[in-house]
Amino acid sequence: MQLQFAMDVSTLDEALALCRQVAEHVDIIEIGSPLIKNEGVTAIRAITASYPDKTIFADMRTVDAGALEADMAFGAGADLVSVMGGADDDTVRGAVAAARRRGKGVVADMTDVRGCVLRARELAGLGVEFCEFHAGGDEQALCRYSVRAVIEAGRQSEAPFSVAGGVDLDSILDVRASGAVVAVVGAAIRRAPDPRAAAGAFRVAIDTASVFGDVTPVRQGRPHGIPCGPGPGQGRARRLADRARNA
Numbered sequence: 324m325q326l327q328f329a330m331d332v333s334t335l336d337e338a339l340a341l342c343r344q345v346a347e348h349v350d351i352i353e354i355g356s357p358l359i360k361n362e363g364v365t366a367i368r369a370i371t372a373s374y375p376d377k378t379i380f381a382d383m384r385t386v387d388a389g390a391l392e393a394d395m396a397f398g399a400g401a402d403l404v405s406v407m408g409g410a411d412d413d414t415v416r417g418a419v420a421a422a423r424r425r426g427k428g429v430v431a432d433m434t435d436v437r438g439c440v441l442r443a444r445e446l447a448g449l450g451v452e453f454c455e456f457h458a459g460g461d462e463q464a465l466c467r468y469s470v471r472a473v474i475e476a477g478r479q480s481e482a483p484f485s486v487a488g489g490v491d492l493d494s495i496l497d498v499r500a501s502g503a504v505v506a507v508v509g510a511a512i513r514r515a516p517d518p519r520a521a522a523g524a525f526r527v528a529i530d531t532a533s534v535f536g537d538v539t540p541v542r543q544g545r546p547h548g549i550p551c552g553p554g555p556g557q558g559r560a561r562r563l564a565d566r567a568r569n570a
């Protein structure tokens with residue numbers, strides 16, 4: 324499973340400062356949609372130039388003009404672009420065609436997609452690389468939000484998927500155990516007192532699980548209506564990281 328770092332910041336300076344701290348630990352650098360909206364494809368160009376060995380994900384969130392918008396991002400150096408999973412099939416096809424012309428890929432963002440499990444299968448048939456099962460920031464603020472429900476929807480889709488939206492050290496092993504191809508982590512790294520150390524902890528947890536095997540995944544999310552609080556898997560990733568250090 325790859326680790327994607329999501330940079331939902333507004334300036335290129337902030338993004339580059341974060342990259343300097345965390346790039347060594349992550350596989351995919353996500354240029355968040357707020358950054359693209361503020362700085363344009365210049366941000367994609369600058370980060371691609373600075374990190375040519377990383378996979379660059381441009382979170383374009385395209386809902387129309389799939390080929391045109393994907394081409395803009397690919398032309399600036401992106402390797403992956405996002406298209407909204409609820410967009411028209413022709414929009415998705417346009418982006419996928421643009422990706423294929425350049426040997427790159429499209430990711431479908433499943434935020435607010437009704438019937439997301441079935442739609443993910445359709446999107447896989449349209450040629451996206453994987454579907455990002457995603458609880459956006461507003462959804463995360465609701466007490467009915469559960470990252471484990473997001474993980475479970477991805478798993479049920481049986482399509483290649485990533486998980487985004489509140490992934491932290493308490494849930495990263497559940498993401499991995501679900502068979503996700505990518506774990507997307509934003510705030511848990513970006514807002515950490517030491518982003519470099521936080522990214523390193525995710526790296527260790529993912530790599531250690533590969534060596535020692537996953538612990539039993541937790542399948543129950545927080546029941547709807549129960550006040551927000553720590554999930555049932557709290558501490559498992561940290562224990563695995565400790566185990567790796569002591570091995």
Ligand SMILES: O=C(CO)[C@H](O)[C@H](O)COP(=O)(O)O
Nearest residue numbers: 329459487488489508509510
């Ligand atoms: O696309 C996003 C917000 O809309 C974020 O990139 C994604 O949700 C991951 O960030 P976080 O881990 O902070 O939730």
